[in-house]
Amino acid sequence: MPSETEIYLLGLRDKQWIWLATVVFASTFLLASYSALKLRRKTGRPYIVSLVSIGWILQTLGLYARGLQYGGCPLANKFELVQFMVWSTIAIYIFIGPAFRVSLLGLFTSGFACVFSILSMTVSSWDSASRAAIFGDSPWIEAHAALALFSYGVFGLLSLTSAMYLMQSRSLKRKEVVGGLFPFMPSLVELVSINRRLLTMGWIILTVSLGIGYKYFALDTDSVMTIKLAATIVIWLAYGIIFILRARRIFSSKRFSWACIAVFIAALLSLSVVTRNEKREASSAESASVSNYCDPRAS
Amino acid sequence: MSQGGDSLVVLTINHETAPLAVRETYAVADEDAVRLYELASSTNAAEELLVLNTCNRFELYARLREASETDTLVAAIADFHGKPASELEQVLHLRSGREAIQHLIEVSAGLRSQITGEVEIFGQVKVAYATSKENGYTGKALNRIFQKGFQAAKLIRNSTQIGEGQINISNVAVELAGKIFGSLANAATLSLGTGEIGEKTVKALRSRGARRFGIASRQRERAESIVGQWGGRPHTIADLETYLPEYDIVIASVGTEQAILNERLVERGLGRRDDRPLFLIDLGLPRNIEQACGELDNVFLYNLDDLAAIADENLQERRNAMPQCQRIAAQKAQLIWESLQKRGLT
Known part of the structure; x- marks a missing residue:
């Protein structure tokens, strides 16, 4: 088993880095909200992207420190899963988000990151002391897990843009189009296009992840709990169905947005199933050959 | 007229101080402005001069050689219009020193416009x-005042709500179309009726990039014309039923007793188009579009009252921003005034 002695990276422990990142996300959210709602002007996208990027770098350092400490990808409990998902969402916002040209996306993303980060830091049971490697020893299965969570990050961003669509649509329907966030929101047609692209991206990543997971599962069926497998497939199927219904114009944009938010909530809830590891604990005792894949100390 | 000993003055006749009939009397046609410059300059009362003439205001900014020369300038303006100076003095307002600079900033930023926050005035002052400047009537003082004044006006426009939101019905409709479709280049617009307000809205949409239009009238000849x-x-x-699904924005302004677009018609149209939103703008009185159409998913219906209410709200937002704008204008005017004093230009 990897050593659990506390490791300091540049003088700080993993959670201290992550707290710093959370403070940056919270500050960004407050600044962008104050700017839009009180000063009635949008904070320039470059400023928000820069601030969120600083938070993301701090979070990366925190996750890296944790990886060093436990000798593997930090994907072993709910705290780490949520942090990795938030990290993925922010990464997509930073690297792909500018192409969407949505000024309020930074506000929404930093708020999302702040809420989930605080939640994962304050619910102490999520960062369980008995920390077993829930995703096994194979580097492929770690890749499967990382990709799956990355797709959850994409779906997280999708849920935010879906919420934006619903807010914008509601404002236009109710004719509440002066003040608030309305002047800074993108158009409905742009949001529909962004949602379609995000769903496609997330679903492809999740499909690849499941493909890798399937290969592992096919070789060692005992290693994966049925409920965990079922939960993951249900989420994959749900997004697939949304994708098809939307492509065939059976789902309206509004229903599509609600469905994306609902399935993302279900996906978050399914994380508690993913972190259940009774079977893994039994089998992980036998397989002591810990892979160096994704172990920061190995690189 | 007394200006409190300052050499920097602005003499103004505008919509805040004079009725339309008076403004008409003292308006200066662009081609006549040169003659006014020459006349005012020939009095030798001012070292620097600038005439601002718009549909709602006539203003003469001047840096006087002697603080007591204001009356000479007033006499020159009166002479230009062929009116007695005493009559002109009744309607002419004078601001001097720091107040004149603040006035310029407020005028440039649209704070003193009849339509609060309108942007055209900024271009007119420029x-x-x-x-x-080209004709050599400005010098160090007016150059500094106007250049710094433009910066202050830009700051006001960019950092406050003074220019935000549209305040005429056609532009409100166009802004809403932008919030629904983003770029209007791909949004097809149908005008039901050929009235003036419909024409204005079509023109406003065209100016914002809309390319595809349909014009519907009761008579085909009228539509073709x-x-x-x-x-x-x-x-x-x-x-209507055959071509309605092709359009994303429908502007209805037909004189009719009965609605020409009803829920059934719109619902059928929605079934024959992809999931793009449908924006219905009802500019008719009596209304041309059944209210129930607005309840349909992905359909956004705005009538005259809705658009007018939004325009009013936007105007109120602009008015609410006035105190903040005036504070900025006063601060900037003070800074410019102090910098002029340091340079001995007052």
């Missing part, structure tokens, strides 16, 4: 400054 002026494809209202 043109007036450029004209005066209007298409000749506005562009687009002609339709007859009787065939």
Whole structure:
């Protein structure tokens, strides 16, 4: 088993880095909200992207420190899963988000990151002391897990843009189009296009992840709990169905947005199933050959 | 007229101080402005001069040689209009020193416009400054005041709500279309009826990038005739059901007792188009579009009252921003005034 002695990276422990990142996300959210709602002007996208990027770098350092400490990808409990998902969402916002040209996306993303980060830091049971490697020893299965969570990050961003669509649509329907966030929101047609692209991206990543997971599962069926497998497939199927219904114009944009938010909530809830590891604990005792894949100390 | 000993003055007749009849009397046509410059300059009362003349205001900015020369300038303006100076003094308002600079900033930022926050005035002041400068009537003081004044006006426009939101019905409709479709280049617009307000809205949409238009009238000949002026494809209202699904924005302004677009018609149209939103703008009185159409998913219906209410709200937002704008204008005017004093230009 990897050593659990506390490791300091540049003088700080993993959670201290992550707290710093959370403070940056919270500050960004407050600044962008104050700017839009009180000063009635949008904070320039470059400023928000820069601030969120600083938070993301701090979070990366925190996750890296944790990886060093436990000798593997930090994907072993709910705290780490949520942090990795938030990290993925922010990464997509930073690297792909500018192409969407949505000024309020930074506000929404930093708020999302702040809420989930605080939640994962304050619910102490999520960062369980008995920390077993829930995703096994194979580097492929770690890749499967990382990709799956990355797709959850994409779906997280999708849920935010879906919420934006619903807010914008509601404002236009109710004719509440002066003040608030309305002047800074993108158009409905742009949001529909962004949602379609995000769903496609997330679903492809999740499909690849499941493909890798399937290969592992096919070789060692005992290693994966049925409920965990079922939960993951249900989420994959749900997004697939949304994708098809939307492509065939059976789902309206509004229903599509609600469905994306609902399935993302279900996906978050399914994380508690993913972190259940009774079977893994039994089998992980036998397989002591810990892979160096994704172990920061190995690189 | 007394200006409190300051050499920097502005003499103004505007909509805040004088009725339309008076403004008409003292308006200066662009081609006559040169003569006014020459006349005012020939009095030797001012070292620097600038005439600003718009539909709602006549203003003469001057840096006087002697603080007591204001009356000479007033006499020159009166002479230009062929009126007695005493009559002109009744309607002419004078601001001097720091107040004159604040006035310039407020005028440039649209704070003193009849339509609060309108942007055209900024361009008009810039043109007036450029004209005066090109003809050698401005010097160190007015150059500094106007250049710094423009910066202050830009700051006000960019950092407050003074220019936000549209305040006429056609532009409100166009802004809403932008919030629904983003770029209007791909949004097809149908005008039901050929009235003036419909024409204005079509023009406003065209100016924002809309390319595809349909014009529908009761008579095909009338539609074809209007298409000749506005562009687009002609339709007859009787065939509405056949072409309605092709359009994303529908502007209705037909004189009719009965709604020409009802829920059933719109619902059928929605079934024959992809999931793009449908924006219905009802500019008719009595209303041309059944209210129930607005309840349909992905359909956004705005009538005259809705658009007018939004325009009013936007105007109120602009008015609410006035105190903040005036504070900025006063601060910037003070800074400019102090910098002029340091340079001995007052």
